[in-house]
Amino acid sequence: MGKTVSFKIYAFIASVLLVLTAGMMNVPTAHADEEKTVDIDNITIDQTTPLKQWDSFGVQWDWSAKNGVKAGQKFTIQFPKEIAVKGTFGIKLVDGAVEGGDCVVDGGNNQVVCTFNDKFEGKDNVHGMVKVQAQAIKTTNNSSEPTLPFEVNGKVVNVTLPGPHGGIGPADVKVPGETNKDGWFTSKDGSKIEWRIVMLGKDLANISGDVVINDSISLKNGAVGHKFISDGLLAVEYTSDPAQLAEPSAKGEKLQVTQDIAADGLTQKLTLKKPAGGWQADRFYNVYYQSQSADGKESAVDTTVGNNAKIEGLPAQNLVQNVTRKQSGSGTITGVNRGTFEVKKVHDPATQPAELQNGTKFTVNVDIQSPQASFNKNYDIQVPLNGDIVKGDVSLPKDTKVTLTEKLPTNDAKFTYGDPKFAATTASDGNVEIKDNGKTAVITISDQRNVGVTLTNKVTAKPQVGTVKLAKKLVWKNSGDAFTEANAITQTFKVNYVCTKDGKDVKSGEVTLKGDGTETAIADVPLGAACSFTEVAPAALPGFNWEGNLFQTASGEVSKDKPLVVAVTNPLVTLTNKYATAVGTFKVVKTLKATGITVPSTKKFSFNYTCTKDGAALAEHTNKKLEVTGAGEVVSPNIPVGASCTVTEDRESAKIDGATLTVAEGAPVTITAGTVPSVTIANTYVKDEGDFTITKRLVDPDGVAAGKTFDFAYVCTAAGKPEIKGELKGVPAGGSKTSPKIPAGYSCKITETGASVANADLKTTGLNDVTIVKNSTQTVEATNEYSQWKGVVKLSKSLTGTGKELAKNKEFQVGYKCVKADKVTKEGKLTVKAGTPVEVKDVPVGSVCTFTEDKAQATVEGTSFNELDSTTVATATVADKGATVAANLVNSYHELGAVAVTKAVQGTAAGSSDSKKEYTIVAEWQNNGKTETKEFKVKAGETYTGLPKLPVGTQITLKEKLPEGNVFSTWQTPGYTSDTKDAVKDNGDGTAIVTVQAGTGAKATLVKVTNTTNIPWYWLLVPLIPLAGAAIPGAPAPQGGKPQGNAPQTPGAQAQGQAPSGAQKPGANPAQNVQSQQPNGQKQQVQGQKAQNKGLANTGASVLWVIAGALVLAVIGAVLVLRSRRRNND
DSSP: OHHHHHHHHHHHHHHHHHHHHHHHHTSOOOOGGGOOOOEEEEEEESOOSOEETTOEEEEEEEEEETTOOOTTOEEEEEOOTTEEEOSOEEEEEEETTEEEEEEEEETTTTEEEEEEOSTTTTOEEEEEEEEEEEEEOSOOSSTTOOEEEEEETTEEEEEEOSSSSOOEEOOOOOOOOSOEEEEEEOSSOTTEEEEEEEEEHHHHTTOOSOEEEEEEEEEEESSOOEEEEEEEEEEEEEOSOHHHHHOHHHHSEEOOEEEEEOTTSSEEEEEEOOOTTOOOTTOEEEEEEEEEETTSSOOOTTOEEEEEEEETTOOSOOOEEEEEOOOOEEEEOEEEOSSOEEEEEEOOTTTSOTTSOTTOEEEEEEEEEOSSGGGOEEEEEEEEBTSOOEEOSSOOOTTOEEEEEEEOOSSOSSEEEOOOEEEESSTTOTTEEEEGGGTEEEEEOOTTOOEEEEEEOOEEEOOOEEEEEEEEEEEESSOTTTOOHHHHHTOEEEEEEEEEETTEEEEEEEEEEETTOOOEEEEEEETTOEEEEEEOOOOOBTTEEEEEEEEEETTEEOOSSSOEEOOSSOOOEEEEEEEEEOEEOOEEEEEEEEESSOOOTTOEEEEEEEEEETTEEOGGGSSEEEEEESSOEEEOOOEETTOEEEEEEOHHHHOOTTEEEEEEOOOOEEOOTTOOOEEEEEEEEEEOEEEEEEEEEEEOTTOTTTTOEEEEEEEEEOTTSOOEEEEEEEEETTOEEEOOOEETTOEEEEEEESOOOTTEEEEEEOOOOEEOOTTOEEEEEEEEEEEEOEEEEEEEEEEESTTGGGGTTOEEEEEEEEEETTEEEEEEEEEEEBTBOEEEEEEETTOEEEEEEOGGGOOOTTEEEEEEEEEOEEEEEOOSTTOEEEEEEEEEEEEEEOEEEEEEEESTTTTSGGGGSEEEEEEEEEETTEEEEEEEEEEBTOEEOOSOOEETTOEEEEEEOOOOOOSSOEEOOOEEEESSTTSEEEOSSSEEEEEOOTTOSSSOEEEEEEEEEEOOGGGGGTTHHHHHHHTSTTOOOOOTTSOOTTOOOOTTOOOTTOOOTTOOSTTSOHHHHHHHHHHHHHHHHHHHHHHHHHHSOOOSOOOHHHHHHHHHHHHHHHHHHHHHHHHHHO
């Protein structure tokens, strides 16, 4: 089942494919012979040398439409950017008087567009050629680029450029030789002309301002003239640099130019603004501007426009230029009616001889055999080489046979022709039969279609040769009787020849000539070759010298520089030899040796020579002169062989000013044949010169110029001679230097440079002018006397402070040191009093003097020397010659005062043994900015005088170290007092400020430090113990205000109601307060007892007082133990 279904599907698909295939086979196709296309080939450039920028040339191409053309059909040639068609115009495609179409040369789009009309419709093999003028406007990127791309109907065709490597090279640029003017129709717009004026900078150099050009335009031929327009106005300045010369408008420096055009447009004024650097003679200046046809349309062919420019300020000029619009193009068209033949003659460009020009016509025999006998014909046609196709002149009936054979030229002197080769123009054309190995073509006419063949044959140029003839001619001089010409005529002479052409040797060899003038021929020399000849030195003839030879024709000399150019007919070349009596020569060799001078290479030396032979002087060679320039040679005239010649030099002519001359002359020489003896004359020159020596002496008591070296300059002159300058540098004191050698007779002026020293006077002697003496050294002794500038430093002493009166008579010791440039110039010690300055004299200017006081000796009795407020070091600088400068030392003294401290103790415990100890007091004060302290001890009732004397006004802070209390005494803050008003300020905190008072140097200000010490409070409870016992039931009441029995008393207690000795402050004695309260307290106590007695019965026995006393004793013991421990710890 499955196989059946699959088979049905396959069958269905096959049926569909079959139907589709049948349909495709029935699609109509276009017949090739109905296509009407135009083919372009053989695009060529008619220049044979390599292209260069701005070259103009023709561009030609062949076009063909083998199936004919239609009206309106076009083809387009687009030129590459490097090549531009020239102008915009039309070209007719013509066949005789018949116009088959038009070509438009479009300079704006750089192309040529050709359009056919209906004149050649219905013809086959319509073809032709088009030629237009073009110009190379750009160089190619590669100067060896072989082709450039043209576009033919949108397809690229690479066209071979001329020359061995192709490419477009840079233009041949030339430096403008004169101010001139030119112009041309622009390539893109046939309505405009570009004008250019070229001006030489040297012509404009005399114009001080702007250059003004008056210009006019006129119509010389044609219907429509031109007017000036503002487009394209440009001015440039450029140099002879090749890049700028090639494109001045693009590479030159732009200049400012204005244009004033008249209303009618026929005249204008151009003003070229003067450049910033002026008009330079080595520069060039171009102005470009344009004109346009008056109607704005393209100018007609042969329109001629004239332009006349005049530059103001320049003499006669030739600035007139006419420009004519030319049509530079042509075109052809041809075709054959159906039913005829056509023949084209071609040749391979690679093998085509240069002499064979395109267009050369070749003869082809045509033999027509037709079924219709009236068409039978045998005739010759002329077919141009690489030119137009030649067709049959009638349409032939079907089956007509046309046999073509070429008739080659015979006896052609220039070319050799190979066998002709016919071939069908269309290789597949079955109506062409080639026979006889290509020599014959048989064309069969069918279907009224044109049938074409191409005829090719190899052509080679025949070598072109000629013949050169030579003959010998002998000329004798002073022959005498020693030899006869008849003997010489029998001699033979050999000549070598070389003929070159195109840089290559084409023929060379040797010929033998007879002395009798017989002609000898050199055959088969290529025409155009340049031949030169060289004679082999002939054999010597006894008694005669060969004086040389000469190749010449009737028109002139023949030599290597003037060779004989071989032509079809050549003149006879005559070789003339000259002989004379045997003679010889000698030469004078001049040698020069110079010391200290240069002998000019142009100096001429004169010599006299005299020759004798056989003991007799030769009149022609007696006292004759010879001359040589520089160290060279000179050869004598011919002198008979065997003569003896003596040479002497003219000494006067050999002398050189400023030099001593020594001449060594050579021995006489004998003239011989074949050799040239020499006489050497040697001149030795020694320059007349001397020198001078400069010695430096110093007078320098202060050493201001120590270590200095000295420089001298000199200028030496002599009348009519060049000036000589020089320097002698680095001469030390006491040393010398000698100048270079100087020509004798020169006078030298010597000057010293840079001898001055800062802050010193200089006097120089001994620099006298010297005259240089030959071989001698002149001496110059230059003495420099230096006087150092000096000044005075005045040192004064000033006193300040409260103690200055005590120091007014003191003499102070001061040391000083003056330094300049790290060198001590003066130092010493001085004694100075306040108010009496002292001077340090003769201090060199520039010195810095430092004065330092001896502080150890600055003390003054009764004063304190205050360094902080003192100036013990002072400086002064001596800046000017004779100046007095000041330095001041200031000493500050404070008057000293004394302070003494006395100690007093008061209070209830003042009499205890504890109050009689030493008390520690600390004193602190400021002295010269420093804090000083002193701790001292003093006992009560004593006075301490150990504090140092201090400046009046010094504040001393006193602070007592407070004694520690014990069970029997307590201490209060101490108090400070003085019997001197305002001397003490008690701060209330245990410290005081004491101010040192004036006038206390002898008697100190006494400061009293008072301490208050009392018994402790708890001793007040002791009197209350009996009262406590009375209050106990059964205890007897005490009587009165006085304790009974052995009740303890306060140690040291004063009598009731008596104030303690020395108590000054309220409350200072607590015992008084207790006593004052005691009566009241007793009263209260008694009242309490009474109240108590009312409630309890008195038993008569009580132990409470015993207990209270024990407690008091325990407390006292504990306090004593603690105090003892503290002391131990301290």
